[in-house]
Amino acid sequence: ETTLMDKVVGLCKRRGFVYPGSEIYGGLANAWDFGPLGVELLKNLKEAWWKKFVTERIDMVGLDAAILMNPTTWEASGHVGSFSDPLMDCKKCKSRERADKLVENWQHDNGSDEQPANWAGEKTPPQDMLDFINAKNITCPQCGSLDWTLPKAFNLMFKTQQGVVEGEGKEIYLRPETAQGIFVNFKNIHTTSRKKIPFGIAQIGKAFRNEITPGNFVFRTREFEQMEIEYFCKPGTELEFHAFWKKFCMDWYLGLGVTPDNLRFRDHDQAELSHYSNATADIEYHYPFGWGELCGIASRTNYDLSQHMEYSSKDLQYFDEATREKYIPFVIEPSLGVQRSALVFLCDAYEEEEMKEGDTRVVLHLHNQLAPVKIAVLPLAKKIADNAKSVFDNLVRQLGLNMDFDVQGSIGKRYRRQDEAGTPYCVTFDYESLDDNAVTIRERDSMDQQRMKIEELVPFFREKFTY
């Protein structure tokens, strides 16, 4: 049975949204390349985010920090010490298994909160952990052996070398989140932008995590983009802003047409909260494989700025001129995944619509802002292609939108191709157009057609594509 996920993956490949990464070499596990339609979708969703979260708000400014950062950043942030998952190796076949549940159970049974991260390097976990594993009789899914090593912490950060001489370079990391670029620039931005608290800094960029269990298409990959905000506020006001940003993120997804029933909040309970967080909520989506995280909104107190103050010996406090108070700002962090959001928009938009007599059309009901191709201009016959092309040229120049021009195949087939790509409007130029200076506009979802003067197209579409 073909699942919705298989169908979406198939459509993505077939139409040029997403291809397996470096496919001609047999691919690279869980790496994906975004093709001509995919790159437009990503661009449109990032622009939609930037518009609503930054451009339209006077309390927000942007940043594009470097991916490679001084490695002390990651000591201060805690990523060197604890951004890790516990793994254990099968002694016989050397295959690797996650041990997070095991460690959790061991901690629970022993009333211990000792973390495998503390066992990194030379230190080994307590001997009774090994007895605990042996007692569980866990069979290796690869070879059936019962013989395991002790769980070891496996850091999720990608390491690389800065400097050209092998072995002499400085070891640095690819950033596992964009957020720390914001914190280390807090002072610079506060000084130069003259924003007063509460205000926020936004950033879109790549992040890298050596995930143990990537998968589910672009849901979890080792290289991905994040759209993150650090919203700085006065201590004591943070829970109010946490509630505000939760709703703001949810409204952003709803405003881009995601089915309300497929979205929900999930608040982290006390046990799940990071030690520095006093509130965290995820927005979850009902993916074809079940409910899962779409984005997170965390109240991180002043943990990050305090840590950077300690490690850099720089004063990152805020001076409130009105009240003459000095304090380390608290922060709310809404963090959204770009490709994970794209997956949600694609899954949510996908429909196989029953037409008459067992005929079905595949259609992507993408929001106008997200649609990779906004308008397709279709000449009814090759003979009038030049006339249609000048309509295309004029529209694309005045509207500045990504458009398609297609002469190949029957008009019905061309409509179906555009439906699959999620193109909201087709503009058909026929022989009559030569006389009446009008064209037929066909709407994707309703398939309704209307005749319109060519000179009316620009204001009509400008209105349709205002986000």
Ligand code: ATP
């Ligand atoms: P998860 O629990 O799914 O690993 P997380 O809680 O570690 O996610 P955050 O660190 O809060 O995730 O990252 C914020 C957002 O970045 C996530 O909600 C998701 O949209 C995106 N994201 C995180 N890791 C990945 C990944 N490996 N691939 C794609 N997107 C990711």
